[in-house]
Amino acid sequence: MIEKRFHSDLYDGNAVDAAVRVYEGFGTFELEKTPEAFIVRIRANSGIDERRLADELANYALGTTIESRNVAGGHS
Amino acid sequence: MSEPIEITFDEALYPKDAIYGAAYVLIDRCYVHLDRASENRITVKLQPKPGVTITAEQAIGEFQNEALGQAWRRQILEENRALIEMISSRALGGAAGPPGLDDLLALETSEDTAFDDPLGIAMSWEEKYKKKKPEETTPEDGKEEP
Numbered sequence: 001m002i003e004k005r006f007h008s009d010l011y012d013g014n015a016v017d018a019a020v021r022v023y024e025g026f027g028t029f030e031l032e033k034t035p036e037a038f039i040v041r042i043r044a045n046s047g048i049d050e051r052r053l054a055d056e057l058a059n060y061a062l063g064t065t066i067e068s069r070n071v072a073g074g075h076s
Numbered sequence: 077m078s079e080p081i082e083i084t085f086d087e088a089l090y091p092k093d094a095i096y097g098a099a100y101v102l103i104d105r106c107y108v109h110l111d112r113a114s115e116n117r118i119t120v121k122l123q124p125k126p127g128v129t130i131t132a133e134q135a136i137g138e139f140q141n142e143a144l145g146q147a148w149r150r151q152i153l154e155e156n157r158a159l160i161e162m163i164s165s166r167a168l169g170g171a172a173g174p175p176g177l178d179d180l181l182a183l184e185t186s187e188d189t190a191f192d193d194p195l196g197i198a199m200s201w202e203e204k205y206k207k208k209k210p211e212e213t214t215p216e217d218g219k220e221e222p
Contacts, residue, residue, distance in 0.1 A: 062099060
């Protein structure tokens with residue numbers, strides 16, 4: 001199992017949820033929300049590279065976060 | 077696949093949006109993960125994806141260059157924001173064309189708001205150049221009284 005931590009100041013929660021939905025066919029995911037971060041625990045299905053699945057999920061969450069900020073014209 | 081490399085950025089020098097911008101440029105070639113090292117510091121972890129020719133060191137160098145460029149572009153944008161807004165609003169105002177009938181009817185025109193017309197521009201041609209009748213002539217017009 002791999003645990004990925006997405007700081008809530010840097011990642012959009014909806015983007016993390018979207019990433020989990022996109023990759024849910026490749027493994028099982030457990031989500032936890034703490035005051036500081038969204039935590040995703042990833043277990044890949046057999047035949048799937050767990051490390052790669054976790055990295056792809058993280059990239060998707062980051063890309064969606066950036067795109068949603070650009071659409072909203074957000075600055076902080 | 078090479079090992080991931082971490083680098084930490086100070087938000088006072090590299091705003092969060094600049095780091096996002098740099099991450100977006102590299103996201104097709106590297107796995108990028110952001111985390112907060114402390115209140116004003118962001119850690120970036122980069123690892124090239126399998127099959128790409130870039131090394132982790134090269135990726136970090138490109139990320140730093142891109143973040144610097146993004147931060148500089150944002151600073152220029154902030155410094156010129158007022159000028160850009162002024163030019164844009166003038167361009168949009170010009171593109172809207174002349175006012176329509178409804179706009180003209182909505183204008184407030186009363187004696188208080190009417191403008192002065194010292195050159196007689198608002199006067200009609202007939203009114204301005206009509207021939208004066210004999211009884212309207214005065215000694216100042218150059219004719220002497222018999």
